[in-house]
Amino acid sequence: MDELSLEDVSDIRGTLALFSHLFDNGEVADLGRVFTEDAVIKLTRGAGRSVRGLPAIGEFALSLRPHGPDHQTLDTHVFVDGDGVVRARSRYLAVLPDGSVHNGDYLDVLRRTPQGWRIGLRVSVPRYPLAKGISG
Template sequence: MTELSREDISDIRGTLALFSHAFDNKDLDGLGRVFAEDGVLELTKGAGRVVRGLRAIGEFAVGLGPEAPDHQTLDTHVFLDGDGVVRARSRYLAILPDGSVHNGDYLDELRHTGEGWRIGKRVSIPRYPR
């Protein structure tokens, strides 16, 4: 790919916006509209964790239980890197059950599938608290 159309960027932003709704509501069908079947979710907080595959990402979301953070995705920048990989960088806010907030960045690699744009890899990097 050499260029992203306005429609591509709009569709990618829609995919990324859907993440918070699907993940926080444990909507497994919705997660299938966000992540590729072989998608990877890498969490860098603490010791870190890598979750591989759509099914495992869904199980991870469900396993967080009702006290899981409530995510907000903000300020997304979509771009094509020098190697032709479609990437996005977004800020996130996560509201914790006690009302405190932590935030960070999502670094995404995306690809177009037969069903639309999907995240192939997401790296979540916290900022505060560290």
Template sequence: MSTELSPTDAEQLRQLLARFSHAFDNADDEALGTVFAPDGVIELARTGAVFTGLAEIRAFAKELGAESPDHQTLDSVLTPDPDGTVSGRSRYLVLLADGAVHNGEYHDRYVRTPDGWRIAHRRSVPRYPLARRH
């Protein structure tokens, strides 16, 4: 397995990271299926909450409702793994409904599916100030 991503794979993964914010922040059921693997996982490090599978991820996004945080993903580093997956580490900024801002990191694992790259596992690790939700 190559230790470098092809330019095509790198661009597809960057597009995936961009789609996450649009899909999740708008609780867009269809778009979430283009972001997460069917058995994908979101793990919130601060609370220990875990959402497994598209149904739980979709419910989590909807639960946040009109006051859903507004996510911005940046400074992503992508590393191919020997098993064909890709590890990712990204910084994020989140704007809360009250105007507060917090930041953190996403620790991701991406898998190639027949429909393209998807997030298999995302661990959200807040830095400061700590988020007040979930």
């Protein structure tokens, strides 16, 4: 794919915005509106962790309730890379139950499905506070 239409970009932004609403509210039955069935979430904070497949992503979302972070997705840049892969880079803010804030970047690979644009890979890269072993 060489270019994205304005409709594609709008649809992708809508998918990315929907993530926080569904994930944070434990609406796991609807996570297929955001992720592909075989999606992978890679968490790079601390020792790191990968969550593979829609059922595991739903279990992960539920494991954080009721005291998980409240995610805000902002400053999204959607683009097609040199290999024709559709990507998005977003900044996130996560308000923790104690009121502290964690932030970072979501690096997403998106795929167009018959149901619309979905995240196939999400890499979560923390910024602040820095995890042990990560220097600025």
